[in-house]
Amino acid sequence: MKTMMRDNNTSIRTRMKVLTMAVLLLLCLKMAFAECRDGVAKNQAEETTTSSFKNRRLKKICLSIGLGILTGLISALLFAIFLRHFVRFINKSPTLKSPILFSPKISPKTLKSALSNNPQLLGTNPSSTYYKAVLDNGLVVAVKRLDGGGADRAARRRMLQELEAIKGLRHRNLMSLRAYVCDSNGCSLVYDYAGAGSLEDAVRRGGADGLAALNWEARLRIAVGIVKALHYLHFSCDPPRLHLNLKPSNVMLDSELEPRLADCGLAAISPDFRRPASGYNPPECFQNCRYTDKSDVYSFGVILGELLTGRDPMGPFVGETSSGGSLGQWLRHVQQAGEAREALDKSILGEESEEEEILMAMRIAGVCLSDLPADRPSSDELVSMLTQLNSF
Structure with missing residues (x-):
């Protein structure tokens, strides 16, 4: 009888140990699952935070690009308006009247003086007049006066462009353009004087x-x-x-x-x-x-x-x-x-x-x-x- 009671007590203690171990195992599993769930939740929260940050950053970049394009368009429009008014102002301005000089022997002062002191008339044709003028330094020049086109600003601009091209022509058998003076009525062109005539x-x-x-x-x-x-x-x-x-x-x-x-x-x-x-x-x-x-x-x-x-x-x-x-x-x-x-x-x-x-x-x-x-x-x-x- 006593033996049977000892065996029962041993079996109960064994079962209690097993049950205790099972409970402990369940608790460990529960704790591990809870930690894993918390980690996943944490990762998901971090991913959500990162994605939100990236979205906000992308929105800021797009907004900056949009504002830059808009600013550029407004600036281009303002520049175009300014340029248009500037061109109109230039077109309304009078033609340059000061002498454009290419020869070191001719100064603006002596040229203006010679052109204003009734130079000697050499000849004339329907579109121009020829003069002989003596500068203050004794240099004798021939002056060709091109008249006309006072109201045609486009024609005057073309004339100035052509004169800029002609001034670069240099050859032994060409009459080189030494200077020119333009006003609202035409241009006076200055050349070397050829004493033997034409x-x-x-x-x-x-x-x-x-x-x-x-x-x-x-x-x-x-x-x-x-x-x-x-x-x-x-x-x-x-x-x-x-x-x-x-x-x-x-x-x-x-x-x-x-x-x-x-x-x-x-x-x-x-x-x-x-x-x-x-x-x-x-x-x-x-x-x-x-x-x-x-x-x-x-x-x-x-x-x-x-x-x-x-x-x-x-x-x-x-x-x-x-x-x-x-x-x-x-x-x-x-x-x-x-x-x-x-x-x-x-x-x-x-x-x-x-x-x-x-x-x-x-x-x-x-x-x-x-x-x-x-x-x-x-x-x-x-x-x-x-x-x-x-x-x-």
């Missing part, structure tokens, strides 16, 4: 003091100088430039009879310029108003023909040819008829070798005066042709 002056004087005083060597020198100036304009300038109004009155001669072309490019910007029906203008000028480097070559051909024959290209040629009444048609006619020598200016006929050069020059003039621009030589080819006639 080629037109030599042609008009006649007799021993005119064209007859120029022998073949002098006339060829003039022709070569003109072609070299054209070559500079057509091939050395960037962009290439045209003379547009080549004629004897725009060929100035220095004391050594070296030619210098004047009025380069000014025909295109003269406010009241209208191209006249001149014997120096090419056919395409009247047909479709097109003007190219070959048009300058045609004008040179007329001058060369005048130097060779002494004939005025504006004179009557109708009836002297079977095909028309221009100098070019007449030159081609006399060459085909074998009468080229008879057509030459008798004052340049001399040695036989010179006559061969002169007749070759006449053929060159005839080619320059071709009706089609494509049939005319370029100024580059003309330099080679004419310099081979003599040594320059």
Whole structure:
């Protein structure tokens, strides 16, 4: 009996131990689950906080970008309005009246004084007037006054832009622009003064003091100088430039009879310029108003023909040819008829070798005066042709 009671007590204690261990295990599991749940909740809270922070930061960035774009648009609009009013103000402002100077020998004071003291009148045409002026330092200059366009501000702006381009042209056979003064009525252009006058002056004087005083060597020198100036304009300038109004009155001669072309490019910007029906203008000028480097070559051909024959290209040629009444048609006619020598200016006929050069020059003039621009030589080819006639 006692033994049975001991066994029961042992079994009960064993069960109690097992139950106690089970309870402890459950408590541990519960605590572990609670800690795990708290950790997950904490992580979720931290993730929620981080996501919220990122969302707030993204919103701030987007807002900053939006405000920056809006500020930029407003600033651009204000700048455009300011620029528009500034341009209007500039357009309403008077043209610069102070002298624009390129030569160190000319000061603003002496130039203003010379232009205001009734300079000597040299000549005039429908769009300009020419003066001779002596500066305070003794320098003699030629002044060309371009009038017109007082109310056309766009035309004045174009004129100033062209003058800025022309002032950079420098060649031995060009009249360099030394300075200019512009006002509301036009511009005064300042050049070096050519004491020998123009080629037109030599042609008009006649007799021993005119064209007859120029022998073949002098006339060829003039022709070569003109072609070299054209070559500079057509091939050395960037962009290439045209003379547009080549004629004897725009060929100035220095004391050594070296030619210098004047009025380069000014025909295109003269406010009241209208191209006249001149014997120096090419056919395409009247047909479709097109003007190219070959048009300058045609004008040179007329001058060369005048130097060779002494004939005025504006004179009557109708009836002297079977095909028309221009100098070019007449030159081609006399060459085909074998009468080229008879057509030459008798004052340049001399040695036989010179006559061969002169007749070759006449053929060159005839080619320059071709009706089609494509049939005319370029100024580059003309330099080679004419310099081979003599040594320059």
